[in-house]
Amino acid sequence: MNEFDLIRDYFTWPIKDSSVTLAVGDDAALFSLDHGYELVTTTDTLVEGVHFSATTSAKDIAHKSLVVNLSDIAAMGAKAKYFTLALSIPKIDKSWLQDFSDSLKHLSEQYEVSLVGGDTTRGPLNITITMIGMVERSKALTRSGARPGDGIYVSGTIGDAGFCFWKLSNDLVPSNQELKRLNCPTPRVDLGLVLTGLASACIDLSDGLEQDLSHILKASSVGAVIEVKKIPISEALLSHINDTNDWTIPLCGGDDYELCFTIPEDNEEALKKFSKSCNVKITKIGVINKSLGLQIEGFDGTRNSYQHF
Numbered sequence: 001m002n003e004f005d006l007i008r009d010y011f012t013w014p015i016k017d018s019s020v021t022l023a024v025g026d027d028a029a030l031f032s033l034d035h036g037y038e039l040v041t042t043t044d045t046l047v048e049g050v051h052f053s054a055t056t057s058a059k060d061i062a063h064k065s066l067v068v069n070l071s072d073i074a075a076m077g078a079k080a081k082y083f084t085l086a087l088s089i090p091k092i093d094k095s096w097l098q099d100f101s102d103s104l105k106h107l108s109e110q111y112e113v114s115l116v117g118g119d120t121t122r123g124p125l126n127i128t129i130t131m132i133g134m135v136e137r138s139k140a141l142t143r144s145g146a147r148p149g150d151g152i153y154v155s156g157t158i159g160d161a162g163f164c165f166w167k168l169s170n171d172l173v174p175s176n177q178e179l180k181r182l183n184c185p186t187p188r189v190d191l192g193l194v195l196t197g198l199a200s201a202c203i204d205l206s207d208g209l210e211q212d213l214s215h216i217l218k219a220s221s222v223g224a225v226i227e228v229k230k231i232p233i234s235e236a237l238l239s240h241i242n243d244t245n246d247w248t249i250p251l252c253g254g255d256d257y258e259l260c261f262t263i264p265e266d267n268e269e270a271l272k273k274f275s276k277s278c279n280v281k282i283t284k285i286g287v288i289n290k291s292l293g294l295q296i297e298g299f300d301g302t303r304n305s306y307q308h309f
Contacts, residue, residue: 003120006092010101011085017114020082029116031082033134040133040140042072048125052183058096060183061127062103067187068206069131070111071257074192075204076142078135080111085118086128111189139196141261143219146201150262152224152286153271154232155188158209162253163237175236185257191282194274195261202261208252213260214294226286228298247299262288 020031033039046065048054066083073080085104089097108115113131160181167174174182188204195202201216209231217224228247241247263271268284275282 006097006120010097011104011115011118015114015116017081017112020114020116029082029084031116036137037134038137038140040073040076040078040135041130042069043128043130044068044072045126045128056183058099059103062100063107063184065127065129066104066107066111066113067185067257069129070113070187070189071185071204071206071259073131073133074187074189075202075259076133076135076140077192077196077199077202078133078140079193080113080131080133080189082114082116082132083108084116084130086130087118087120088123088126089120090122090125111187135196141192141195141199141202143201143203143216145199146216146220146222146224146262146288147264148222148288148290150200150264150288151268151284152213152226152260152262152288153282153284154205154209154258154260155191155280155282156186156256156258157232157234157237157281158205158256158258159231159233159237159250159253161185161255161257162208162249163234163240165253165255166249177234178236182255185255187257188259188278188280190278191259191275191280194278195259198263198267198271198274199261200264202259205254205256205258205260207254209256209260210251210294210296216260216262217288217292217294220288221292223289223291223293223295224286225289225295225297228296230283230285232281232283232285251296251299 020029046052046061046068052061052064069083070080160178164174164178164182167178201220203212203216205212213224213226228251231250233250237249271282
């Protein structure tokens with residue numbers, strides 16, 4: 001099987017989006033743009049041994065590869081539309097490729113995003129997806145809009161993926177739910193669309209709550225106070241914290257792919273109404289203030305958020 005057979009057999013499927021005028025199979029893709037919208041684009045690479053282990057299933061690798069990009073688009077308040085796939089694999093494994101392809105196709109159909117191109121090459125296993133979305137002109141959510149008095153909110157529960165990774169690193173057996181949160185996170189795409197017009201700033205939680213919230217504070221030139229006991233966490237993680245008095249995992253653990261966002265006080269009631277329609281738990285954990293930096297109440301231990309280098 002050569003490169004072109006691989007692309008034809010595993011990554012060429014019917015495109016339902018009428019705005020795609022040319023997809024996989026040419027030098028580049030073509031798609032038409034709606035008037036009054038801006039393009040939003042993001043890229044993420046997942047590498048074996050860094051973002052997933054050698055034992056992670058092809059299904060889960062495909063799922064997470066797409067979700068991390070969908071999450072970035074959601075954090076911008078945009079609608080994901082198209083993606084490209086750059087796949088490096090050490091050898092042709094038809095069973096692995098079929099599982100990867102089936103998972104990628106299923107999730108792309110679920111979130112209505114179209115695979116429009118990419119590249120394949122021989123090498124160490126890694127996956128790079130570039131996602132393209134659309135948002136109404138001047139309506140995109142950014143990290144730079146937070147203002148003093150805004151409430152700080154997070155979706156879902158925080159620290160589940162980090163707790164799963166901690167268990168695996170300490171030769172403990174995580175629950176199926178914890179493994180799912182690490183390997184198959186849920187992108188908050190509907191919430192991201194709702195937050196447009198409500199939130200003043202937004203970011204997805206990929207590298208840990210403390211570090212990612214700090215990106216908002218730096219971009220907005222503001223400070224914040226959060227309370228650790230207000231952070232929504234699972235019962236299992238809470239039990240671990242009660243035993244150790246260590247809040248490092250929910251503060252610094254990555255891979256949650258929940259949204260962290262700031263809401264002006266006037267929009268807080270509207271947020272509660274919309275959160276019910278999205279069926280997503282939303283929790284206020286703090287407030288933006290004028291002082292620079294992040295103040296964490298309830299834990300003063302050592303914290304080290306994830307760094308690539």
